Amino acid sequence: MSSTTLPVAGQASAAGSDLSEVRDWIALLKPRVLTLVVFTGLIGLLVAPGHIHPVLGLTAVLCITVGAGAAGALNMWYDRDIDAVMRRTQRRPIPAGRIAPNAALGFGMVLAVASVAIMGLATNWVAAGWLAFSILFYVVVYTAWLKRRTSQNIVIGGAAGAFPPIIGWAAVTGDVTLVPWLLFTIVFAWTPPHFWALSLWAHGDYARAGVPMLPVVEGARETRKQIVIYTVVLALAGLAPWLVGFAGPAYAAVAAALGGGFLYHAIRTWREKQDETGRSLVNDAAARRTFAFSLTYLFILFGALAIDRLVLG
Numbered sequence: 001m002s003s004t005t006l007p008v009a010g011q012a013s014a015a016g017s018d019l020s021e022v023r024d025w026i027a028l029l030k031p032r033v034l035t036l037v038v039f040t041g042l043i044g045l046l047v048a049p050g051h052i053h054p055v056l057g058l059t060a061v062l063c064i065t066v067g068a069g070a071a072g073a074l075n076m077w078y079d080r081d082i083d084a085v086m087r088r089t090q091r092r093p094i095p096a097g098r099i100a101p102n103a104a105l106g107f108g109m110v111l112a113v114a115s116v117a118i119m120g121l122a123t124n125w126v127a128a129g130w131l132a133f134s135i136l137f138y139v140v141v142y143t144a145w146l147k148r149r150t151s152q153n154i155v156i157g158g159a160a161g162a163f164p165p166i167i168g169w170a171a172v173t174g175d176v177t178l179v180p181w182l183l184f185t186i187v188f189a190w191t192p193p194h195f196w197a198l199s200l201w202a203h204g205d206y207a208r209a210g211v212p213m214l215p216v217v218e219g220a221r222e223t224r225k226q227i228v229i230y231t232v233v234l235a236l237a238g239l240a241p242w243l244v245g246f247a248g249p250a251y252a253a254v255a256a257a258l259g260g261g262f263l264y265h266a267i268r269t270w271r272e273k274q275d276e277t278g279r280s281l282v283n284d285a286a287a288r289r290t291f292a293f294s295l296t297y298l299f300i301l302f303g304a305l306a307i308d309r310l311v312l313g
């Protein structure tokens with residue numbers, strides 16, 4: 001009896017370990033963060049004037065996905081020392097010892113080169129150039145240079161995550177005009193309040209790892225103030241596509257409501273019950289809501305732009 005059941009059990013666990021290995025390689029791409037990165041890239045592609053064959057459009061979106069994922073893998077390769085120290089990241093495949101650093105490096109490089117080459121061959125080299133630039137920006141400028149040096153790391157380095165709408169747009173038109181730069185500006189202004197809200201309760205991890213995120217260097221009080229300032233800039237930037245006549249009043253109404261909503265959450269975070277250093281006395285409840293709202297904000301804003309352009313015309 002046992003001679004028949006053992007191999008079956010062995011096969012089942014081999015299949016199980018294959019699956020968890022695949023899961024680890026996928027985890028290197030930071031798939032959850034990718035959802036919004038790819039969504040903004042897709043909207044850039046959909047609202048761009050002109051026509052792209054659906055198969056080529058899909059290829060372009062896939063290249064943005066794989067390119068951004070490759071950047072995530074290279075980030076995890078470079079950051080493996082600090083990821084091992086931070087509670088949130090220590091179970092990642094490299095610090096947990098499930099994927100060797102060099103294998104992750106090779107994986108990231110191959111995917112990065114392949115995504116740029118396929119983007120260039122399938123669409124055009126302007127889109128491919130911006131994809132290559134954003135991968136390099138995230139890995140070299142943000143990860144290797146700024147992240148461990150300045151509390152402005154995510155303001156400047158965060159620009160990497162703002163390029164996907166530009167790449168999507170360029171895949172259709174072959175150029176980058178005012179509107180894609182406005183979409184870039186929206187994501188650029190969105191990134192600081194998105195991340196700093198989270199960093200208000202995650203700063204212990206960053207402090208332990210010696211990463212100079214804003215609450216670690218300037219304190220929670222200053223971070224709360226900066227969140228409000230960038231949210232005001234974001235709320236205005238959100239209206240820009242309407243101000244230049246690219247989007248209609250329906251988009252403007254959604255953008256105004258979302259901007260007001262974000263500002264409400266930012267101000268609640270600013271005024272949250274806190275001690276004299278700005279540390280929350282209520283488990284960062286308002287900051288957590290602001291972070292969650294940041295994700296909703298970007299998703300609905302870009303969704304509204306697509307509906308405004310493609311459905312309402």
Ligand code: HEM
Binds near residue numbers: 161191194
């Ligand atoms: C330098 C800039 C940024 C930093 C430092 C940052 C940091 C983070 C961190 C630490 C998390 C928490 C959980 C995790 O690791 O998954 C997170 C979540 C997230 N970020 Fe960002 N982020 C940045 C930019 C962006 C951009 C540009 C996008 C997309 C446009 C984005 C989309 C997301 C999404 C969708 C989540 C939720 C993931 C989940 O559900 O776990 N982030 N971000």
Ligand SMILES: CC(C)=CCC/C(C)=C/CC/C(C)=C/COP(=O)(O)OP(=O)(O)O
Binds near residue numbers: 037067147161
């Ligand atoms: C098109 C293209 C190449 C886009 C790439 C940009 C990209 C993946 C942006 C997302 C930014 C991000 C996940 C930051 C996380 O910061 P972190 O790496 O400091 O976070 P961690 O502490 O979770 O590792």
